Amino acid sequence: MPPLRVKGFEIHVGYLDVPAQQALVAAVRGVARAAPFFTPETRRGQKMSVRMTSAGSFGWISDRKGYRYAPRHPDGTAWPQLPAEVRAIWQDLAPGAPDPDSCLVNWYGEGARMGLHQDRDEADFRWPVVSVSLGDQALFRMGGTDRRDATESIWLSSGDVVVMGGDARLAHHGIDRIRFGSSTLLDRGGRINLTLRVSQ
Numbered sequence: 001m002p003p004l005r006v007k008g009f010e011i012h013v014g015y016l017d018v019p020a021q022q023a024l025v026a027a028v029r030g031v032a033r034a035a036p037f038f039t040p041e042t043r044r045g046q047k048m049s050v051r052m053t054s055a056g057s058f059g060w061i062s063d064r065k066g067y068r069y070a071p072r073h074p075d076g077t078a079w080p081q082l083p084a085e086v087r088a089i090w091q092d093l094a095p096g097a098p099d100p101d102s103c104l105v106n107w108y109g110e111g112a113r114m115g116l117h118q119d120r121d122e123a124d125f126r127w128p129v130v131s132v133s134l135g136d137q138a139l140f141r142m143g144g145t146d147r148r149d150a151t152e153s154i155w156l157s158s159g160d161v162v163v164m165g166g167d168a169r170l171a172h173h174g175i176d177r178i179r180f181g182s183s184t185l186l187d188r189g190g191r192i193n194l195t196l197r198v199s200q
Helices: 020-032 084-093
Strands: 004-006 009-012 050-057 060-062 065-072 103-110 114-117 131-137 138-142 152-156 163-165 172-179 189-195
Touching: 004 152, 020 050, 020 084, 020 103, 020 131, 020 189, 050 060, 060 103, 065 163, 084 131, 084 163
Parallel strands: none
Antiparallel strands: 004 009, 009 163, 050 103, 060 065, 103 189, 114 172, 131 163, 131 189, 138 152, 138 172
């Protein structure tokens, strides 16, 4: 099935079947055991509504010092290796790109959201960002390179994968809300989002 294309974003609906989703959840639990979820802060010290961890050579950090990639978890430990199941998605949907060196893991509980933002902390914008949805449905909003550009929204379901490359690589995007309890993948509800990147 060809991907949906909305404002340059490639949306692979139902890319992962249920067993593949379950395998990814198990892999994420392994990552979280090695590098526990933490609550990031904005530069102004405001707590974000998502919880976060990472896998790979670099993880993404947000605190009063700013937004950046770092080789270690805030507690000082190295990030765990990027799971093979995650790497396989990248190799299928980002052919020709270098292997990702970072997988950001966001967990959305009830009421969590992510404001419109650009992914622009990476060293080379030629390579896409690949985003995997697991668990509850999420309302994904897509804009343009200017924050004032018109936006469109689509509900993402568990197993959907979004590729942000080309014209969409620096487009604004965000999660307005989740439908808490809309999926049975996670025992206690919520949504896991994995974003694969070449950070360096």
